[in-house]
């Protein structure tokens with residue numbers, strides 16, 4: 001069964017408009033009208049990339065590549081430079097080993113369990129709601145486990161999302177053991193032949209030992225019921241925090257076996273270049289990106305479309 005891919009180019013382009021200005025519009029400005037594209041111009045381009053959250057190493061690599069590919073003076077015009085930079089960026093995203101399309105095998109692994117983790121406020125709950133909606137649209141039966149039992153408001157928020165997405169939810173009073181919520185959710189999914197289980201968790205820092213232990217316990221409980229699960233553990237990071245998102249991802253990756261990263265809030269930020277750096281540094285797949293607060297604003301990540309949307313405004 002092929003799953004529904006949520007990709008809306010117009011929304012992606014409008015969401016990425018600030019990042020586009022921060023990278024490609026500045027590149028155009030740096031090149032336009034220059035008689036000669038010399039070292040000075042290239043170091044200006046390098047600086048633009050570095051200051052747009054792509055990261056120093058990648059920026060240097062990209063400029064090296066552009067120089068190598070455009071040897072003769074006549075090749076160094078605005079159009080070819082744009083094209084070569086675009087190709088290098090796509091290459092960078094594709095080169096990262098695990099950055100394949102998210103093609104879960106729901107037939108083989110039923111129920112397919114996705115655990116969602118991350119610090120407070122990055123968009124975990126919202127992302128779960130949107131993911132539930134995407135899966136529902138592909139015709140899958142979905143259940144959400146409300147394992148953020150920390151705050152009373154967390155239940156309410158998730159319940160609203162479950163209703164919106166037309167999927168079921170398991171929740172308990174706040175203060176309950178999150179693992180018990182997870183147990184009931186997975187049990188229900190098995191009994192009712194549900195395809196996908198989405199587990200929302202409380203925001204946590206990798207430095208908080210008790211919260212990390214809680215996460216291990218959640219994983220153990222899932223495994224007890226389903227040997228193959230959790231199938232995915234996705235870390236959600238807020239793309240608009242730039243370098244902070246990288247640091248969070250690196251720290252989490254040290255203490256949790258992550259299988260993918262979801263980068264949210266790429267709309268309305270100029271820091272979208274962080275996606276390249278995250279892909280390079282973490283070498284994890286990016287199943288989805290968040291480009292807005294609405295239910296349709298969680299898009300499947302496609303490296304080519306992402307780069308194209310950064311280069312072309314229409």
Ligand SMILES: Nc1nc2c(ncn2[C@@H]2O[C@H](COP(=O)(O)OP(=O)(O)O)[C@@H](O)[C@H]2O)c(=O)[nH]1
Pocket residue numbers: 118119120121122123124125126127203264265266267268289290291292293297
């Ligand atoms: N603009 C924008 N806002 C988002 C996105 N994802 C989440 N948010 C907002 O971020 C805030 C925190 O989200 P929430 O899901 O509660 O975060 P959690 O604490 O990690 O569960 C909410 O106001 C969401 O609407 C996104 O992709 N774009």
Ligand SMILES: [Mg+2]
Pocket residue numbers: 124125126148154201203
């Ligand atoms: Mg939440």
